[in-house]
Amino acid sequence: MNNGKMITLTVNGRSEDIQVPAHRTLLEALRDLGHIEVKRGCEKGDCGACAVLVDDIAIDSCLTLAWTCEDVKITTVSGLGNAENPHPLQSAFVDLGAVQCGFCSPGMIVAAVGLLNEKPDPTEDDIRLALSGNLCRCTGYTKIFDAVKHAALVMSAEGAKP
Ligand code: FES
């Protein structure tokens, strides 16, 4: 049986080794490494639950092969901040009531950070487009859009890098 090859992923600033077959997705590899904050949803690029940042760009980890990610910086929602030192977007989600379930929120926050990395002053349309791949059928998106706008203002005022 071919167990693939040993690769090194850089996740949230730490190097982690894992043996992966050629077909193992980044989503599967991250979860095998214990990064269960990266959620497994549709596994076909439809829901956005598995979003991570690769070199500061939001991607669906279920559509990415793990072995292609050896030379990039991977950031999960846990790498953005924590309860003691949250990312401005994480704070905005809490403060503006945008946090939904633990399944969709990580991907929403990662996708929003990816947007602000690219466009620190996004329009409403930019935000809607950036989050269009993150699905939740449970509630509305209004508070989420408000939280992204709020975080953009806070970060701009603070001169913070996303
Ligand atoms: S699990 Fe990757 S987009 Fe749904």
Ligand code: FES
């Ligand atoms: S999928 Fe998370 S609240 Fe709807």
